[in-house]
Amino acid sequence: MEILSIDTPSLGDRSYLVHHAGVAFAVDPQRDIDRLLALLEDHGVRLLHVFETHIHNDYVTGGLALAELTGATYHVSADDPVTFARSPIRDGDVVEVGEVRVRALATPGHTFTHLSYAVEAPGETPAVFTGGSLLFGSTGRPDLLGPQHTGRLVRAQYGSARRLAEELPDETRVFPTHGFGSFCSATPTSGDESTIGREKRVNPALTADERSYVDSLLAGLDDYPAYYAHMGPANLAGPGAPDLTPPRQAEPGELRKRAESGEWVVDLRTRTAFAAGHVAGTLNFGIDGGFATYLGWLLPWGTPLTLIGDTGQQVAQAQRELVRIGIDRLEAAATGDVRELPGEGELRSYPTAGFAELAQVRHHRPVSVLDVRREQEWQAGHLDGAVHIPLHELLDRMDEVPGGEVWVHCKSGYRASIAASLLDAAGHRVVAVDDEFDEASAAGL
Structure with missing residues (x-):
């Protein structure tokens, strides 16, 4: 056997x-x-x-x-x-x-x-x-x-x-x-x-x-x-078999229009690539992390969804993960270098940094720190003065996010990248901490 x-x-x-x-x-x-x-x-x-x-x-x-x-x-x-x-x-x-x-x-x-x-x-x-x-x-x-x-x-x-x-x-x-x-x-x-x-x-x-x-x-x-x-x-x-037919390719300018209308346009690229340049209003749920878990957790159920990926294979992988949790329909997809997508205009970006940089910055100017880890993680240890809003509560608690420059972190950077993209789309000035939380102590935080 x-x-x-x-x-x-x-x-x-x-x-x-x-x-x-x-x-x-x-x-x-x-x-x-x-x-x-x-x-x-x-x-x-x-x-x-x-x-x-x-x-x-x-x-x-x-x-x-x-x-x-x-x-x-x-x-x-x-x-x-x-x-x-x-x-x-x-x-x-x-x-x-x-x-x-x-x-x-x-x-x-x-x-x-x-x-x-x-x-x-x-x-x-x-x-x-x-x-x-x-x-x-x-x-x-x-x-x-x-x-x-x-x-x-x-x-x-x-x-x-x-x-x-x-x-x-x-x-x-x-x-x-x-x-x-x-x-x-x-x-x-x-x-x-x-x-x-x-x-x-x-x-x-x-x-x-x-x-x-x-x-x-x-x-x-x-x-x-x-x-x-x-x-x-x-x-x-009694769910039926999924349809994994590739979604249609987005038309020029469609991504920005969908994002502006309140639909979700999700960028599957790595968090560093997204931070360096992305279509305004799009959100970063990298395919290299807990993509389906966190997208399924945060996405208002039934919201129209469009994907951006480096390749068609990346989009296909995301589509497979989504049907596993019952998200069967995609509005469209776009692939290739995001800087060359037709009709999308100027890209947005925001900086990334580590905890060592955060420690240095805190000595020179006032910045806010947003911790998006879950409650048990926060209770086990957190940075002095940080604001705690678990990632899965962020959309409902946006009014609690401090104004000014916000440095957002989690345990290893993946959830922070999601949160940073949500904050960026909402107009906040954000820095994504792409670092392991264990490094915070070594940085003197």
């Missing part, structure tokens, strides 16, 4: 394809199913079953589209109120896939109806797919269904982790969907692979008493992307 991982690092998730003796099953496929279809072809196997561990909150599933395209049976919890035909599956149900068996285990906590899937072969249980239940050194967060359910779900998550540890052998390999940077993880994860035995040694859900686990997990919960609110309903409705 071979287990193939399909990584989506931009969202911090993994999907899986498992095959043996010419047949296969998939677990938690992402929306862009062409990656999984290519694996089926490359390995010459036939897909028989698709399993969902839960109704996902951080991406749009490709499960239904994959099952319909391949003729595979689509297994979704019998207790999920989906609006499409599926094969309902419950705790204890066993599905035979060729010579292996897949057994469903109820593991509520991330959601009420969450299932894990233990793979069984004669005399062994070589793997378990844990979705958003047992992660590497952590567990899935219990607060995505609303604060009224968090207390119940966090205790259920503790019990679910313990069930897996009690019922499965120590050598069983653990394959979670979340925990590779996803905001669905309750706390930071550790390692790139694991077993039930390892989790018994390192996972707080298995090493701490219930009260300690609950208190620690709840204290560590941070904000999560706003676009999550749209994922559950989309997945319950």
Whole structure:
């Protein structure tokens, strides 16, 4: 039996394809199913079953589209109120896939109806797919269904982790969907692979008493992307396959007009390239960072979206990331050297600097410092006199941004570049701090 991982690092998730003796099953496929279809072809196997561990909150599933395209049976919890035909599956149900068996285990906590899937072969249980239940050194967060359910779900998550540890052998390999940077993880994860035995040694859900686990997990919960609110309903409705047809090319002058009209024109280039020159009113969400997470977090849902990229491949990559979170329509795109885009007029720019430069400037003239990190980061340490507005709150709190020259920073520069572009578009005089926050202390800040 071979287990193939399909990584989506931009969202911090993994999907899986498992095959043996010419047949296969998939677990938690992402929306862009062409990656999984290519694996089926490359390995010459036939897909028989698709399993969902839960109704996902951080991406749009490709499960239904994959099952319909391949003729595979689509297994979704019998207790999920989906609006499409599926094969309902419950705790204890066993599905035979060729010579292996897949057994469903109820593991509520991330959601009420969450299932894990233990793979069984004669005399062994070589793997378990844990979705958003047992992660590497952590567990899935219990607060995505609303604060009224968090207390119940966090205790259920503790019990679910313990069930897996009690019922499965120590050598069983653990394959979670979340925990590779996803905001669905309750706390930071550790390692790139694991077993039930390892989790018994390192996972707080298995090493701490219930009260300690609950208190620690709840204290560590941070904000999560706003676009999550749209994922559950989309997945319950049964999303179809995405359309990855390239968007039409923008006409001369169209970018500036769209930005001036209140639409979002997003520049995918690096933060240094954007700062050096960009079309007025455009926003910088570089494809080289957490593009989909932060664009999905900040974009007012349904706002028309146009992209600017160095190349068509860059735009295609962004388009793929966007369909994963349910943003299917692009108004247009422009590619090439932004200085040569026809009809866009004079470009805007703003300076970038490091914390050492900020320390020097503070000795010579008054400047404001805006910290756009999240609340827990701020509480762990921040610069004296800085104004704190988390990036995801900035659009609603623009009136709190100081006047005059504003130096904006985050932990490493990516979020600061987004914030700087938002401030620049709003008319602020901004300097983007493109530096690691750890350097602030060395600079005497």
